[in-house]
Amino acid sequence: MATLHLVYEMWNSMIENVKEVIYHHERKTEVEYSSFFEVVKLILIDRWTKISTLLHCLTHSLNPRYYSHEWLSEDSHRVAPHLDKELTQERKKCFIRYFDDADVRRQVNIEFANFSDGREYFADVDSLRDRGQMDAKSWWIVHGVHAPTLQKIALKLLGQPCSSSCCERNWSTYSFIHSLKRNKMTPKRTEDLVFVHSNLRLLSRNSSHYKEDETKLWDIARDDFG
Structure with missing residues (x-):
């Protein structure tokens, strides 16, 4: 926001x-x-x-x-x-x-x-x-x-957020994908996987499971994310 x-x-x-x-x-x-x-x-x-x-x-x-x-x-x-x-x-x-x-x-x-x-x-x-x-x-x-x-x-x-939390979440996703066990992926492939992972989480907000889940801790930014 x-x-x-x-x-x-x-x-x-x-x-x-x-x-x-x-x-x-x-x-x-x-x-x-x-x-x-x-x-x-x-x-x-x-x-x-x-x-x-x-x-x-x-x-x-x-x-x-x-x-x-x-x-x-x-x-x-x-x-x-x-x-x-x-x-x-x-x-x-x-x-x-x-x-x-x-x-x-x-x-x-x-x-x-x-x-x-x-x-x-x-x-x-x-x-x-x-x-x-x-x-x-x-x-x-x-x-x-x-x-x-x-x-x-x-x-x-005026279009800038006041927090870097969105970037922090993106880096967390990156570290989850590019780990010690999966460290031979090219930067391009890792970037593509982060993109897919983040957008799948966004799309999941439209599912019935998301609407039934009261915590929604697995979402990118919960309902505050525009």
């Missing part, structure tokens, strides 16, 4: 949600100090620091929903990504790494400025209204044609 563009917001709001639960349990007001919450907060921040990447910030910045009136009005503390200091710093680092040519990078910055501030071709009524109504990838397909470089990046990133 393509969820890379949701990770930053989820982590950003997680601390506040955890704080709310802990303070409610301890019957404290918002301004009071909670030693337990401070310990949990440090753990969460440390974890986010380890797993966060520049792409999380860039993908968040390219999601039109986070510039919409609907999303911003849900919480008075929210700001659009182009007004967030941390996001801006990380996004600029990402652009510098992605675009070596200064002229190309300048054009991308102009495209991003028009997109984020609703200027030029992004200023039409449908483009602004659809920010809060359409999914991010569909929005870029429909309205991103006038920012071709940024559109290309957005479509790649």
Whole structure:
């Protein structure tokens, strides 16, 4: 499932949600100090620091929903990504790494400025209204044609999953087929067997046995797999 563009917001709001639960349990007001919450907060921040990447910030910045009136009005503390200091710093680092040519990078910055501030071709009524109504990838397909470089990046990133679990499962299948006892197969034959094995498991989801099995542990990704 393509969820890379949701990770930053989820982590950003997680601390506040955890704080709310802990303070409610301890019957404290918002301004009071909670030693337990401070310990949990440090753990969460440390974890986010380890797993966060520049792409999380860039993908968040390219999601039109986070510039919409609907999303911003849900919480008075929210700001659009182009007004967030941390996001801006990380996004600029990402652009510098992605675009070596200064002229190309300048054009991308102009495209991003028009997109984020609703200027030029992004200023039409449908483009602004659809920010809060359409999914991010569909929005870029429909309205991103006038920012071709940024559109290309957005479509790649907004289609990315936030987990490598699908790859891990594929490697597990590969190791099951290419084992110590079966180690003389050519890479092409092994690849074909992995392909057949994985697709047979997908096809089995249509069988009556699959629907009757409550655990479905033998499936590739259970019912969450699209």
